[in-house]
Amino acid sequence: MKIFISVFPLRGTLVGCLWCALFCGIFTPKLSAQETPADSLKLINLTEVVVISTGKKLDHQKQRKPLSTLDEFLESSRSINMVKRGAYAWEPTMNDMASERLAVTIDGMQIFGACTDKMDPITSYVDVSNLSEAQIGSGQQGAVFGNTIGGGINLKLDKSNFKPTGWNGSLESAFETNNKMRVFGGELNYSDEKFYANTDVIYRKADDYKAGGNKEVNFSQFEKYNFSVNSGYKLTDDKFISATLIYDEAKDVGYPALTMDVSLARAVIGSVSFNQDTLFGNLSNWESKVYYNTIKHVMDDTTRPDVVIHMDMPGWSETAGFYTQANFNKENNHFFFKMDGFYNKSYAEMTMYPTNSNEPLMFMLTWPDVHTKDVGFYAEDHINFEKSSLKLSTRLAYHSNAVADDFGLNSLKIFYPEMEKTNSRFLKSFSAQYHTPLSDFHFNGGVSYGERAPSVSEGYGFYLFNSFDNHDYIGDPNLNTESSADANVSLTYKRPVFEITATANYFHIFDYIIGKVDSSLSTMTIGADGVKIYTNLEYAQLFNASFSGRYNISNAFKLTGNLSYHRGVDNDGENLPLISPVSYRSALDFYKNQYSVSLSVEGTGEQTNYNPAYGETKTAAYATLSASFGKRFFINESDLFVKAGIQNIFDTYYSSYTDWNNIPRMGRNIYTTISYSIN
Amino acid sequence: MKTLKYIFALLILSVSFVSCSSDDDENIPIETNPVEGLNKIYEFSEADHSVEIYSEKQILEVGYNEISIRIKDLTNDKYITNARVTWMPMMHMATMEHSAPHSMLSNSEESSVYKAHIVFQMASNDTEYWDLRLNYSVNGQPMEKEFSISVVQPADGLKKTQVFTGSDDTKYVLAFINPKAPKVALNDMQAVLYKMESMVSFPVVENYKITVDPRMPGMGNHSSPNNQDLTYNAATKKYEGKLSLTMTGFWKINMKLLNENGVVLKGEDVTEDHLTSSLYFELEF
Numbered sequence: 008m009k010i011f012i013s014v015f016p017l018r019g020t021l022v023g024c025l026w027c028a029l030f031c032g033i034f035t036p037k038l039s040a041q042e043t044p045a046d047s048l049k050l051i052n053l054t055e056v057v058v059i060s061t062g063k064k065l066d067h068q069k070q071r072k073p074l075s076t077l078d079e080f081l082e083s084s085r086s087i088n089m090v091k092r093g094a095y096a097w098e099p100t101m102n103d104m105a106s107e108r109l110a111v112t113i114d115g116m117q118i119f120g121a122c123t124d125k126m127d128p129i130t131s132y133v134d135v136s137n138l139s140e141a142q143i144g145s146g147q148q149g150a151v152f153g154n155t156i157g158g159g160i161n162l163k164l165d166k167s168n169f170k171p172t173g174w175n176g177s178l179e180s181a182f183e184t185n186n187k188m189r190v191f192g193g194e195l196n197y198s199d200e201k202f203y204a205n206t207d208v209i210y211r212k213a214d215d216y217k218a219g220g221n222k223e224v225n226f227s228q229f230e231k232y233n234f235s236v237n238s239g240y241k242l243t244d245d246k247f248i249s250a251t252l253i254y255d256e257a258k259d260v261g262y263p264a265l266t267m268d269v270s271l272a273r274a275v276i277g278s279v280s281f282n283q284d285t286l287f288g289n290l291s292n293w294e295s296k297v298y299y300n301t302i303k304h305v306m307d308d309t310t311r312p313d314v315v316i317h318m319d320m321p322g323w324s325e326t327a328g329f330y331t332q333a334n335f336n337k338e339n340n341h342f343f344f345k346m347d348g349f350y351n352k353s354y355a356e357m358t359m360y361p362t363n364s365n366e367p368l369m370f371m372l373t374w375p376d377v378h379t380k381d382v383g384f385y386a387e388d389h390i391n392f393e394k395s396s397l398k399l400s401t402r403l404a405y406h407s408n409a410v411a412d413d414f415g416l417n418s419l420k421i422f423y424p425e426m427e428k429t430n431s432r433f434l435k436s437f438s439a440q441y442h443t444p445l446s447d448f449h450f451n452g453g454v455s456y457g458e459r460a461p462s463v464s465e466g467y468g469f470y471l472f473n474s475f476d477n478h479d480y481i482g483d484p485n486l487n488t489e490s491s492a493d494a495n496v497s498l499t500y501k502r503p504v505f506e507i508t509a510t511a512n513y514f515h516i517f518d519y520i521i522g523k524v525d526s527s528l529s530t531m532t533i534g535a536d537g538v539k540i541y542t543n544l545e546y547a548q549l550f551n552a553s554f555s556g557r558y559n560i561s562n563a564f565k566l567t568g569n570l571s572y573h574r575g576v577d578n579d580g581e582n583l584p585l586i587s588p589v590s591y592r593s594a595l596d597f598y599k600n601q602y603s604v605s606l607s608v609e610g611t612g613e614q615t616n617y618n619p620a621y622g623e624t625k626t627a628a629y630a631t632l633s634a635s636f637g638k639r640f641f642i643n644e645s646d647l648f649v650k651a652g653i654q655n656i657f658d659t660y661y662s663s664y665t666d667w668n669n670i671p672r673m674g675r676n677i678y679t680t681i682s683y684s685i686n
Numbered sequence: 687m688k689t690l691k692y693i694f695a696l697l698i699l700s701v702s703f704v705s706c707s708s709d710d711d712e713n714i715p716i717e718t719n720p721v722e723g724l725n726k727i728y729e730f731s732e733a734d735h736s737v738e739i740y741s742e743k744q745i746l747e748v749g750y751n752e753i754s755i756r757i758k759d760l761t762n763d764k765y766i767t768n769a770r771v772t773w774m775p776m777m778h779m780a781t782m783e784h785s786a787p788h789s790m791l792s793n794s795e796e797s798s799v800y801k802a803h804i805v806f807q808m809a810s811n812d813t814e815y816w817d818l819r820l821n822y823s824v825n826g827q828p829m830e831k832e833f834s835i836s837v838v839q840p841a842d843g844l845k846k847t848q849v850f851t852g853s854d855d856t857k858y859v860l861a862f863i864n865p866k867a868p869k870v871a872l873n874d875m876q877a878v879l880y881k882m883e884s885m886v887s888f889p890v891v892e893n894y895k896i897t898v899d900p901r902m903p904g905m906g907n908h909s910s911p912n913n914q915d916l917t918y919n920a921a922t923k924k925y926e927g928k929l930s931l932t933m934t935g936f937w938k939i940n941m942k943l944l945n946e947n948g949v950v951l952k953g954e955d956v957t958e959d960h961l962t963s964s965l966y967f968e969l970e971f
Contacts, residue, residue, distance in 0.1 A: 316905065361904040361935065367970050369905065369935035371870060417871030421912055421930040424872060470932065529909035531932065 057084045057141040071594075071605050071635045073650055074181035074190050074680045076211070077135050077162075085555065085569055086143055086158070088587060092667040093262040094186060094216050095229040096131035096272070100665070102145060102512065102551050103573050103586045104157030107462035107520070108489075112152045114164045114251065115296060116278055117349040117381075121304035121324035122269075123373045123464060123471045126262060130162065132255045132274035132302065134233040136192050136209040139165040146493050146512060147438035147455035150402045151345065151385055154434045154459045156491045156516060164251060166237055167198035167205055177684035179209075185676035186216035186227070204238035215261070218671035219660030226261035226268055226311070245284035252277045264667035265474050267320065270307035276300040286333055290344075295331035315533045316362070322355035322374065341389040348382035353463045354412070357470075373471055375415015377463045381406045383434075395443035398453075400436075406460045407431030410467060410484075418469055419484060422540075426484045430466070434458040434488065449499040451510075458490040465520050465541040470531040473522070475584075475667055476622030477536045480522050487518040487543045504559045511552040519547035519577065524620075545578040549586075568593040574616065584621035587664055588614040588628075601639040603650075608632050614664050624669060629661035644686055651679040720796040724754055730833065734760050735824045737831065742866075746816075746837045748806050749847040750861040750878060755791065755800040757822060765798035771822040774886075775804050775835075779814045786816075787859050787880035787888035789923065805861040805878060806837045807849050844968040852943065852951030857882040858891065860943070860965070863924065868931055868971045875929035877916055877967075879943075893918050895948075896925055899940040899956050899963070907961055908932070916941075931969075939967040 057080060072079060078097040082089045089097035090105060101109055111129050112118070120127040142161040144151065149159020174197050181190040194207035210232040217223050232255075239249035253276040260269040278298035286293040306320035328349030335342040355374035361367075383404030390397045409429040410416045420426060438455030461482070464471055468482035497510035522539030530538055553571035560566055570591045575583035594607035610630030617623040635652030658675040666672060724740035731737075740754040757766045771793075775786045786807060791800040810816045819832040840846065846862040864876040877896065880888040896916040902908045914928035931937060940963035942953035953965035 357933075359905070359933075359935075363904060363936075366904055366936040367934060369902070369933045371933040414870060417869055418932065421870075421872050421910065421932060424912070528911050529907075531905065531908050533906040 055084055055086050055143040055145075057081065057087075057143065058139075071607065071633075072652060072654075072678060072680070073648075073682065074135065074179055074192065075678075077130055077133060077138065080135060081130065081141060081160075084141070084143060085553065085571075086145055087160070088665055090585065090665045090667060091670070091672075092126060092264040093229075093260070093670070094213060094224075094227045094673070095231070095257065095260050095262075096127055098125055098128040099130055099160060100585065101143070101158040101160070102514065103549055103575050103583070105585065107465060108156040108459060110149055110153030110155040110159040112159070112161045113253075113276065114278065115152070115161060115330055115347075116276065116298040116300065117153060117326055117328050117347075117351070118274070118276065118300050118302070119324045119326055119351050119353060119463075121302040121322035121353070121355065122272075122306070123320070123322055123355045123468060124265065124267075124306070124473070126260075126265070126269055126306070127272050127302070127304050130160075131257070131272065132276065133162055133164075133235075133253060134209045134211075134231075134255070136194065136207040136233060137162075137164055137235045137253060139163050146453075146491075146495060146514070147400065147402075147436050147457045148440065148453075150400060150436045150438065150457060151343075151387070153347075154381070154383070154402065154404055154406065154436065154457070156457055156459050156489060156514070164235075164237060165205065165207075166239070166249070167196055167203040169200050169203055169239065169241060169247070170198050171200055172196070172198045172686075175684065175686045177682055179680070179682040181678060181680040183213070183676055183678040185673050186213040188213035190680075201241045202239065204236065206234075206236045208232065208234045216673045216676075219655065219658045219674040221658075221674065222660065222671065224263050224670060226263045229257060229260040231255070231257035231260075246282060248279065248281050250277070250279045264670045266311070266314075266472075267306045267308045267318070268310060269305065270309075271303065271305040273304075274300060274302045289337075290333040290335050293331070293333040295329070297327075297329045299325075299327045301325045317360045319358045319360075320355065320373070322353070324351065324353050326351040339391045341391070343385075343387045343389075345385040346383070347385070348380075350381075351377075351379040352411070353377045353379070371469060372412060372415040372418055373469050374463055375410045375419060375467055375469065376412035377467050378409045378411050379407070379460075379463070380409075395441065397442075398438075398440040400438050400440075402434070402436040402457075404434040405431065406434050408460070408463075408466060408484075415467070415469070419467060419482075422481060423484055430484055432460055432488050434460060447500055447502060449497075449501060451497040451499075452495065454492075454494045456490065456492050458488050460488060461486045461520055461541065468541070470538075472532040472535060473539075473622075476522075476539070476620070477534075478522065478524070478539045478622075479528075479531050479535050479537075481525075481528070481538060481540050483541045486520060486541060489516060489518045489520050489543070491516040505557060507554075507556045509552075509554050511550070513551075514549040516547045516549065517545075518543040520544075521547075521577070521583070547575065547577045547583060549573075549575040549583070563597050563599040565596045565598075566593070567596070581620070582616045582618040582623075584618055584623055585664065586616060588612045588616070588626070603637040604635070605652075606632070606634045611663055617664070622668075623664075626662055626664050626666075626669065629659060629663065631655045631659050631661070632657060646684045646686070648682045648684075649680070651677070653677045720799045721754060721756065728833070728835070730831070731760070732829070732831075735766070735829075736760060737820065737822075746804075746806065746835055747840045748809050748837060749840060750803055750805050750863050752801070752803045755820070756798055757800075757824065759824065766824060767793060767797040769793075769800065769822040769824065771800040771820060773802070773804075773821070774819045775806070775816060776819070776886075777808065777810075777814065777816050782885070784885040785888065787861075787878070789890075803878070805847065805859055805880065807847065807859060808837070809839045810835070810837045842970060844970060846967050848965055848967075850952050850965065853949070854945070854951055856951075858943065858952070859888065860896070860941075862939075862967045865929065868929075868937075868969055870931055870933055872912060873929045873931060875914075875916060875927050876922075877925045878923075879925055890923050891918075892920070893946045894925075894951075895944045896927075897942045897944070897953070898927060898929060900929060900931060900969075901938050901940055901956060901962070902933075902935055903938055903961065904936055907956065909956075931971075934971050937969040938962060939969060941965045941967070 118129040145158045152159035176195040179192040192209035196205045212230045215227045235253040237251040241247040255274045257272040280296035283293045302324045304322045330347035332345035353374045354376040359369040385402045387400035436457040440453035466482045471480040493514040495512035499508040523542040525540045528538035555569040558566040573587040575586040589612035592609040597604040613628045614626040633654040637650035640647040654676045662669045728739040736758045738756045757769045771791045788804040789802040791802040793800045817834040848860045859880045865873040879891045910930040910932045916925035916927035919926045943951045953963040
């Protein structure tokens with residue numbers, strides 16, 4: 008049964024949008040009454056920003072492992088944990104919530120993975136070479152990026168933005184001993200006041216990694232390359248257009264925690280934007296973007312031994328969207344408005360090859376070509392009082408899903424004979440965040456409410472096998488909208504040499520969506536324990552608290568530490584899955600005279616709150632120690648930076664609560680990075 | 687404020703962007719030919735009339751066969767609507783002969799087409815053959831025509847007819863009718879059940895129940911939900927229920943036959959140790 012995803016039907020409309028956007032720009036009367044442009048960045052009051060950019064030579068110093076994968080960068084964030092199904096394509100979680108409860112965007116673009124088994128979180132389709140930073144907003148602070156419960160992550164692309172730097176380029180390479188990962192990267196940039204172009208390419212290839220005690224983890228290899236171009240052109244002093252293209256392809260990716268690997272994961276991501284300093288005289292920093300991305304993901308079990316039934320499981324995801332945003336300042340009010348929309352098509356199929364080759368192939372649609380439309384309006388007002396400030400924000404969105412494929416619709420009607428082809432809902436989000444300094448203390452507190460629609464798998468998945476709890480999952484198109492009321496507080500004590508922060512947040516999630524066993528159903532996957540149907544729980548509660556500190560021992564030495572506690576229970580007081588046990592990390596960094604040294608420890612306590620019903624087993628406490636050493640050399644005009652480090656020095660054999668099916672993590676690993684940049 | 691217009695245009699575009707949908711207008715032309723899509727399998731001409739026999743299949747097969755008959759008055763080239771056609775299939779074997787379960791021909795659906803079905807229990811071969819006797823009238827004149835027909839085993843080799851003796855020592859014939867083209871969906875399922883009263887009498891069995899449990903032997907005996915057991919529909923004289931198939935492939939429809947008192951006459955439950963019922967149909971798609 009062959010299937011083709013038709014050429015995007017709305018491409019015409021998109022081009023229209025683009026034209027319209029350009030039109031607006033070109034014919035907008037030039038406004039001379041220029042006021043000092045407000046600092047737009049400050050207005051988005053984000054929880055955390057993780058600096059990624061490898062291109063900036065100075066940043067290398069700050070980073071313990073400059074050419075590590077994006078996954079490792081994100082994991083270094085205080086607020087993000089990564090669920091691991093292998094060495095590649097980790098899935099970010101925030102406040103103990105994963106993909107479906109987060110809004111993850113790339114430069115404001117909505118992208119959705121094409122794998123029914125979450126083997127391709129969208130963070131796997133970019134690389135550190137493309138990015139300047141990850142902007143992280145916890146809870147409804149992330150609603151600027153989309154509908155969310157747990158928070159939002161925006162991966163910001165690295166751009167020269169008309170800095171008069173002229174030509175520059177760099178070459179980078181890294182090697183890691185544990186899995187023999189080879190990384191080669193390079194970039195070439197040109198930028199002047201009128202035009203800029205950034206290009207970069209990165210290639211990674213890794214063999215199987217070895218867990219502590221030199222135990223090889225089979226099927227943990229991967230190979231990927233990523234290529235990106237972005238450029239901008241100034242039309243006039245106050246307006247410019249820019250365009251971005253990213254091509255990312257991963258091949259032969261092993262997933263040791265799963266029963267299948269991936270032979271191809273490919274993304275093409277493109278956008279065109281138009282920026283203008285002012286609009287209507289009052290609005291500033293007007294930015295509009297149209298974008299399109301397409302993802303193909305092919306699972307593969309041909310290299311696995313003892314496969315009961317060989318399966319082909321390809322998936323496609325196509326998204327087109329736009330946003331237009333601007334700032335508006337009036338006295339103490341700093342407004343930010345954004346209108347955005349996207350259209351996504353998700354399609355995935357499964358073909359199984361019967362042992363008896365005379366029998367016909369077994370075919371099903373696991374994602375029945377679900378078309379999702381979403382149009383939202385986001386507004387925030389950052390009000391500055393004499394000493395304190397208040398941020399109010401809201402997102403209102405129309406969201407609809409339609410099952411476009413009749414084969415898929417009929418399949419789902421086996422379970423839901425009365426189901427409608429389309430399902431639409433109105434999603435709301437409100438939040439208020441207050442900040443006030445009290446002498447050396449800073450108090451931050453807020454309350455918010457947010458809603459999200461079920462994901463494609465939750466709403467329309469058809470026999471999706473989850474190897475974590477060994478169950479097949481069926482979506483429910485009639486799920487209620489999940490909503491969350493949350494509160495957060497944080498108190499910081501700040502002195503010049505040290506800083507201590509205590510934060511806590513609590514989410515009360517209504518209609519929490521999770522799979523529940525339906526014992527009347529028969530499994531599809533051979534060897535599965537049962538079938539779960541996505542269901543709304545009456546409610547679930549999540550609580551996260553952390554305590555972090557920084558101490559500048561001297562100008563050269565800096566000590567940081569972080570301790571966090573997490574708890575998640577459902578309405579019966581049962582533990583929710585994938586909730587972190589007590590975890591901690593601490594680091595001592597030294598930086599002087601172009602030398603940088605760091606020593607860090609990271610670990611968790613025993614996982615006492617786990618739930619076997621979701622396939623969890625108790626993970627033991629662990630701690631690992633890592634060290635790095637770096638030196639920067641100047642050679643004429645050029646800059647050479649060398650960094651080496653060792654992770655998991657004692658070669659501890661361990662796995663954490665985020666490790667799918669408790670696959671062990673990497674053992675001792677020595678890495679080296681060399682980067683050479685020519686200015 | 688000129689720009690406002692463009693912003694407005696952008697908004698309109700984005701709204702049209704969300705309201706796009708495709709409407710598939712399916713205008714199926716009204717069928718005029720009552721035997722459209724059927725295969726003419728037999729035809730013979732007499733002096734003043736001719737008889738045409740149609741089937742959905744290319745050739746008659748063991749199992750359920752829906753057959754349409756038309757009789758044409760050659761004097762006016764019109765199909766006769768008052769022919770009162772009756773029929774009797776007969777199997778001629780070396781030592782015995784027997785009939786096959788069949789329904790009464792009726793032209794109530796389409797006045798010129800006499801429609802009914804025959805369930806052949808076995809195939810014909812060199813020494814054992816089927817013939818079909820037709821009785822009808824042309825302009826008030828009774829006619830009789832007997833001719834031999836060939837019946838083959840279905841080419842796909844799938845079991846869709848069961849001839850068995852129940853625990854009540856009665857011989858039954860159970861034949862699969864629908865779905866003819868199974869889909870990954872909740873299919874309407876239909877079957878006919880006859881009992882053998884004598885060599886020539888096969889009355890319809892009424893008000894029994896047939897449970898259905900579809901399984902995929904190639905997928906660890908995977909089953910599907912929301913099937914509906916077959917119950918007797920007095921209007922169609924058939925057993926009707928729902929059959930859900932969760933994927934394409936080879937399916938075995940395990941069944942149990944229960945009489946009106948709920949006593950199992952044939953078939954067993956499918957369990958982990960007992961992978962198949964002795965009463966089953968086979969499907970492939």
